[in-house]
Amino acid sequence: MIYLQSTQNYGAGAVKNLVYGDSGTGKTRLIATAPSPVILSAEGGLLSLRQFNLPYIEIRSMLDLQQAYQWSVGSHEARQFATISLDSISEIAEVCLRNEQAMTRDGRKAYGELLIKVVQLTRDFRDIPGKHVVVTAKQEWSKDGDNGLMMFQPMMPGQKLGPQLPYFFDEVFQQCVFVDPNSKQRIEALRTRRDAQNVAKDRSGSLDEWERPNLTAIFSKIMGAPQR
Numbered sequence: 001m002i003y004l005q006s007t008q009n010y011g012a013g014a015v016k017n018l019v020y021g022d023s024g025t026g027k028t029r030l031i032a033t034a035p036s037p038v039i040l041s042a043e044g045g046l047l048s049l050r051q052f053n054l055p056y057i058e059i060r061s062m063l064d065l066q067q068a069y070q071w072s073v074g075s076h077e078a079r080q081f082a083t084i085s086l087d088s089i090s091e092i093a094e095v096c097l098r099n100e101q102a103m104t105r106d107g108r109k110a111y112g113e114l115l116i117k118v119v120q121l122t123r124d125f126r127d128i129p130g131k132h133v134v135v136t137a138k139q140e141w142s143k144d145g146d147n148g149l150m151m152f153q154p155m156m157p158g159q160k161l162g163p164q165l166p167y168f169f170d171e172v173f174q175q176c177v178f179v180d181p182n183s184k185q186r187i188e189a190l191r192t193r194r195d196a197q198n199v200a201k202d203r204s205g206s207l208d209e210w211e212r213p214n215l216t217a218i219f220s221k222i223m224g225a226p227q228r
Helices: 027-033 046-052 062-074 089-102 107-126 161-168 215-224
Strands: 016-021 037-041 056-058 083-087 132-143 150-154 171-179 186-191
Touching (some): 016 161, 027 046, 027 083, 027 132, 037 046, 056 062, 083 089, 083 107, 089 107, 089 132, 132 161
Parallel strands (some): 016 171, 037 056, 037 083, 083 132
Antiparallel strands (some): 171 186
C-alpha cells in the first residue's frame, strides 16, 4: 500500500540537530536551553550544567550506549523528556573505541567495528520519533569530503566518520564565541550556514545565518515557519 505524504509537514514533530565547536564555546551548556532534555554523556564535563539540575546517563562503553538507546525508545521513564542529547558524540566514540580495543588485539578491527556501530546508533538516535535530538561534537580542522578543502567540522576518531556526521542531520550548527571590540564582552552565537571554512546548514530555511544559542527558540522557529 502506497501512502502519499506532504513535504510541508516533514520534520514538524521534532528537530534533529548536530552542534559542534571548540572546547569552552558552550556546547554542553547549550543543551540546557533545549526543551526538557536528558543527557547521554561521556564528557565528564557536566559541571557547567550543575545549576540546572538536569538528568544524565553516563556512557562508558558501546553496551551503555546501546542500552541508553533502548531506554530512550522503550521506557516509560523516557517519555517525560522532549529532547535526547548525546554530549559529545566525539567523546562517546573515543570511550567506546578504547573499550573495543581492550577486547581485541587488532586495532584496525576495533576501529572498523566502532565505525559501523557508532554510525548505526547515531542514525538510530536521530530517528527516534517525536523527540528532539541534539548531538554535540568536538571541532577539528580537517579535509572536507565534498571538495577536499580544509575546513572546521565535527571531530571523530579516525579520518572518515567526522566528515560523515553532517550528512546525518538536517540542522548542523557551529557554536562560536566572539569578543565585542567595544564592550569586550563575550558573545556566543550559532552559525547555521556553511562558508568557505566552516561546515553548517539549515535545511528548514527558517533560520538566520547567526542565531542566539537558545535551542527551544530555534526549534520553535523551525517547526513554526513554513518550509521553503
